[in-house]
Amino acid sequence: xxxxxxxxxxxxxxxxxxxxxxxxxxxxxxxxxxxxxxxxxxxxxxxxxxxxxxxxxxxxxxxxxxxxxxxxxxxxxxxxxxxxxxxxxxxxxxxxxxxxxxxxxxxxxxxxxxxxxxxxxxxxxxxxxxxxxxxxxxxxxxxxxxxxxxxxxxxxxxxxxxxxxxxxxxxxxxxxxxxxxxxxxxxxxxxxxxxxxxxxxxxxxxxxxxxxxxxxxxxxxxxxxxxxxxxxxxxxxxxxxxxxxxxxxxxxxxxxxxxxxxxxxxxxxxxxxxxxxxxxxxxxxxxxxxxxxxxxxxxxxxxxxxxxxxxxxxxxxxxxxxxxxxxxxxxxxxxxxxxxxxxxxxxxxxxxxxxxxxxxxxxxxxxxxxxxxxxxxxxxxxxxxxxxxx
Numbered sequence: 001x002x003x004x005x006x007x008x009x010x011x012x013x014x015x016x017x018x019x020x021x022x023x024x025x026x027x028x029x030x031x032x033x034x035x036x037x038x039x040x041x042x043x044x045x046x047x048x049x050x051x052x053x054x055x056x057x058x059x060x061x062x063x064x065x066x067x068x069x070x071x072x073x074x075x076x077x078x079x080x081x082x083x084x085x086x087x088x089x090x091x092x093x094x095x096x097x098x099x100x101x102x103x104x105x106x107x108x109x110x111x112x113x114x115x116x117x118x119x120x121x122x123x124x125x126x127x128x129x130x131x132x133x134x135x136x137x138x139x140x141x142x143x144x145x146x147x148x149x150x151x152x153x154x155x156x157x158x159x160x161x162x163x164x165x166x167x168x169x170x171x172x173x174x175x176x177x178x179x180x181x182x183x184x185x186x187x188x189x190x191x192x193x194x195x196x197x198x199x200x201x202x203x204x205x206x207x208x209x210x211x212x213x214x215x216x217x218x219x220x221x222x223x224x225x226x227x228x229x230x231x232x233x234x235x236x237x238x239x240x241x242x243x244x245x246x247x248x249x250x251x252x253x254x255x256x257x258x259x260x261x262x263x264x265x266x267x268x269x270x271x272x273x274x275x276x277x278x279x280x281x282x283x284x285x286x287x288x289x290x291x292x293x294x295x296x297x298x299x300x301x302x303x304x305x306x307x308x309x310x311x312x313x314x315x316x317x318x319x320x321x322x323x324x325x326x327x328x329x330x331x332x333x334x335x336x337x338x339x340x341x342x343x344x345x346x347x348x349x350x351x352x353x354x355x356x357x358x359x360x361x362x363x364x365x366x367x368x369x370x371x372x373x374x375x376x377x378x379x380x381x382x383x384x385x386x387x388x389x390x
Contacts, residue, residue, distance in 0.1 A: 014124050014134070016183030020080060021121025022142035023177040024087065024114040026170060027056065028223075028339070029146025029251075032244045033153055034170075036227035037163040038103070040237065046228065046355065048100030050347020053224040054340040055104045056111040061336030063115015064122065068329065071119065073188040080184055083116035084177040091171035095164040117177070118332060123188055126329050132262050132319055135331075136312035140255035143308055147248035149173060154241035208318040208327055209334040211271055211372045215314070216338030217345070218278050218365035219307050221358055222285070224343035226300060228355040234291040243297050247304035254309035267317040272373040274310040279366035281306070286359035311335065317376070338365075 027034075031053055038044040044052060071079055090110035097106055125134045149169070157165045222229075226247070230240035281303050288295055314335065318328040346361045 012183055013185055014128065016180045017121045017124035018134075018138050018141045019145075020084070020177045020180050020184070021118050021138060022145045023084070023173055024060075024117030024121075025142045026146055026149050026173055027110075027114065029143065029150055029248055030153060030166070030170065031056075031224055032227040033150060033158065033241050034163055034166045035224065036231075036237075036240065037158055037166065039228065041163055043098040043163060044100050044103055047347050047350055048104070049228075050224060050343040050345075050350065051100060052104050052107055053220070054344035054347070056107040056114075057220065057336050057340035057343075059108040059111025060115040060118065061333045061340065063112040064119045064336065065115075065333045066112075067116050067119035068122075068333075071116070073123075073190060074186075076120070076123070076188045077181055077184045077186045079116060080120045081178065081181045083113045083120070084174055084181070087113040087117065088171040088174035091167050091174055094167040115336070118336075120184070122329070122332050127188070131328060132312055132316045133259060135315040136255060136259040136262050139308050139311050140252060140259060143248060143251040143255055147245060147252060150241075150245045150248050154238070154245055158241070159238070207372060207376060208314065208321050209330060211317065211369050211376075212314040212331055212334040213338035213341070214365050214369035214372060215271065215275060215278070215310060216335045217342035218275075218282070218362045218369065219303075219342065220339035221342030221346040221365065222282055222303065222362040223307075223339075225346060225355040225358045229285065229358060230296055230300075232355060233288055233293070233296050235293055235296065239293065243300050246297055247300045250301040250304040251308040254305040254307065255312070257305075258309045258312040262312045262316050265313075267313045267320055268373055268376040270313045271310060271317060272370055272377050274306055274313070275366045275370035275373060277306050278303070279363045279370070282359040282362035282366065286356065 035044070035049045035053060038052075039046055039049055067079070087110055090106055090113060094103065094106050094110070097103055121138060125131050125138060128134045153166050153169060157169050161168070226244060227240045230243050231237065235243065281299055285296065285299050285303075288299070315328050315331050318331050321327055342361065342365060346355075346358045349357050349361065351357070
């Protein structure tokens with residue numbers, strides 16, 4: 001069976017890995033619809049929704065980190081197959097539970113399996129010749145699949161079968177990843193790290209990860225409660241779910257734009273400007289007059305565009321700090337942990353079924369990301385490591 005070297009991924013192998021990772025991340029795009037339906041059907045509380053979202057996304061990050069440090073590369077394909085099967089079984093099991101604590105437990109376990117599939121994708125990305133562009137392509141691929149799945153769930157599945165049908169559809173899509181597995185290499189070779197100085201966890205090493213964490217916390221807080229925010233603004237349930245699908249569509253546009261510009265645009269300046277945009281969008285969403293359906297849809301679309309446009313620049317800034325890619329390999333974990341922490345903090349300040357304070361949490365994290373990005377912006381080219389001698 002073929003073993004993939006650290007520097008020669010084939011396009012077919014890369015495509016299979018990116019698609020498998022995209023299937024694992026479907027839940028991130030579907031959370032506003034699925035979690036909103038859980039609240040609407042009283043299977044979970046508004047406060048519990050934030051914890052459920054946090055638990056699954058945090059488990060996703062843990063699954064990525066554990067796989068990166070512990071998974072045997074010689075069993076790469078076999079691990080991917082087992083993770084897809086486990087994710088499908090846990091998605092199906094979700095239909096049999098209700099209540100905040102049981103749902104949190106099952107979705108956290110599903111998150112670990114999904115994180116392993118994300119590692120399958122990132123394991124190929126970091127071995128590519130242009131990891132920042134590959135990361136942008138991965139963002140576009142996952143968002144296209146999320147947008148399509150969100151539209152199917154909102155228009156066809158949930159109106160007829162409710163949230164249980166949504167999770168069964170998620171299980172079916174996890175099983176749909178199995179035909180991709182023969183396209184993966186049976187094993188991976190370790191990354192080449194010869195003549196590399198030890199990585200010092202100084203400010204320049206931590207800054208790209210801290211910026212990523214804060215920015216994704218801002219995004220995650222608003223995204224997890226986007227449907228309840230729409231409902232509180234006067235949208236009907238079907239309209240709120242359609243707005244989620246619209247946001248996903250604009251995420252695709254943002255990701256495509258990033259693919260074309262990530263090599264040409266200053267990463268630190270882009271992240272600083274993106275943090276300002278996220279803060280303004282969240283604040284504007286809070287102060288919308290009741291019944292501003294069109295304005296809410298426009299703000300949601302702009303939010304989606306910024307989200308996917310900024311993510312590849314988080315990888316690019318990590319590569320500026322450390323061109324050897326050691327920090328960049330940790331960016332996906334920082335993205336997932338930040339995406340989990342934002343909803344968790346938002347859930348702590350929600351008053352009953354009212355999610356009106358959530359945009360302030362999002363704006364606060366965006367301002368934090370801006371403050372972290374400004375020192376790198378003043379340095380001219382972003383954060384850089386001072387390399388230690390080996």
